[in-house]
Amino acid sequence: MRVAVITRYFPTSYEPWAGHSAYQTLRFLARRCELQLFYPESIYPPGLTPRNRAGRRIDFKYRPGDVDVEYIAYPALPAISRSLNGWSAARSILSRVRDWKPEIILNYIVYPDGDAALRVARALRIPFVVTAIGSDLNVIPPLCGGLTRRVLHDADFTITVSGDLLRTARDLGAPADRSRAVLNGCDTEIFCPKDRAQARGSLGIPADAEAIVYVGRLDLAKGLGELVSAVASLRASRPRLHCYIVGNGPARQQLLEAIASNDAVGQITLVPPCQTDGVATWMAASDLITLPSYREGCPNVVIEALASGRPVVATDVGGIPELMDDSCGRLVPARDAEALASGLEQVLAQSWDHEVIAAHHSRSWSDVSDDVEAILATVLDRARSRQRQPA
Numbered sequence: 001m002r003v004a005v006i007t008r009y010f011p012t013s014y015e016p017w018a019g020h021s022a023y024q025t026l027r028f029l030a031r032r033c034e035l036q037l038f039y040p041e042s043i044y045p046p047g048l049t050p051r052n053r054a055g056r057r058i059d060f061k062y063r064p065g066d067v068d069v070e071y072i073a074y075p076a077l078p079a080i081s082r083s084l085n086g087w088s089a090a091r092s093i094l095s096r097v098r099d100w101k102p103e104i105i106l107n108y109i110v111y112p113d114g115d116a117a118l119r120v121a122r123a124l125r126i127p128f129v130v131t132a133i134g135s136d137l138n139v140i141p142p143l144c145g146g147l148t149r150r151v152l153h154d155a156d157f158t159i160t161v162s163g164d165l166l167r168t169a170r171d172l173g174a175p176a177d178r179s180r181a182v183l184n185g186c187d188t189e190i191f192c193p194k195d196r197a198q199a200r201g202s203l204g205i206p207a208d209a210e211a212i213v214y215v216g217r218l219d220l221a222k223g224l225g226e227l228v229s230a231v232a233s234l235r236a237s238r239p240r241l242h243c244y245i246v247g248n249g250p251a252r253q254q255l256l257e258a259i260a261s262n263d264a265v266g267q268i269t270l271v272p273p274c275q276t277d278g279v280a281t282w283m284a285a286s287d288l289i290t291l292p293s294y295r296e297g298c299p300n301v302v303i304e305a306l307a308s309g310r311p312v313v314a315t316d317v318g319g320i321p322e323l324m325d326d327s328c329g330r331l332v333p334a335r336d337a338e339a340l341a342s343g344l345e346q347v348l349a350q351s352w353d354h355e356v357i358a359a360h361h362s363r364s365w366s367d368v369s370d371d372v373e374a375i376l377a378t379v380l381d382r383a384r385s386r387q388r389q390p391a
Helices: 020-029 082-100 110-124 145-154 163-171 196-203 224-233 252-261 276-285 300-307 337-349 354-359 365-388
Strands: 002-006 034-043 069-075 104-108 128-132 157-160 179-181 210-215 241-246 268-271 288-291 312-315 329-332
Touching (some): 104 365, 128 365, 224 241, 224 337, 252 268, 300 312, 300 354
Parallel strands (some): 002 104, 104 128, 128 157, 288 312
């Protein structure tokens, strides 16, 4: 099976950690299929680059391991061309995809990537499978609702990363008989119960600390403002408590200001982003992992934390309740710092069996790849059957 993947949800030289779930799934899929990824990168005219893209310059020759990828530029205008970006991306990558001669197209991110993938698939008359990752359906950009619905309706199959997101996709037009949830996994050889003392020694964390760890994008929609408030409120009752926020993102300066205004400089440390092995070390060093997001699909950090045998305090949004319950942590309401503080304190006060947590939460990327491959094979077989039928 020759599979062309069209997506921006994938590592780049600028953000080598980006698109983690897609990359890990495709690494395994590439061992079983002929697979090529085409990454459409929007390029803006000089002087019109949006502020959130300032300084971003990807290396078009960058190649992460295990997956063949080609980064291809397409022209765009800030905001103005938003509803045309799928068409523009398809126009720029069509000839490259055609030359590779795929049998089926797989995509991550419904718009604009899925729109581009759908246009390419129809031009080549081959089937198309779209994958919704969460943010693409939870926050649809202005003027792109109709295009998002068209992709979901016209795709030969829709994959979502959680049951909650599957319901959203079907509400937006994905046919029930051509859609399914495939939950994310993790690298179970890296994310597994490990010695806490050894991990803390390597990171310089005091052996007697109560360590809360957040790993992810520094974005206020991840509930980091509430996390700062919650940690600060526990200062008196838990003097050994320290929170480590691992990652980078647009809210870094706002977080620093929030930490200072809550007089929590001695309680909260911002840590630069790290690769997978480093994330696993932070999880091993923690007493708990937290993810107080406002919205989520199927967050990798929760799966990785549970596979590492660490309890989780997270908000009951998106696909998170499908991954955990009180047997491995606490679910709390979003945007509620007081409830978050209570959840953190409850988990810190309880004893947890790390091996038991890990035994119930150990879905691997190989398992995810098996599910995706089975869907691709079924869709391709159906397309071939239709082609053999007489007109």
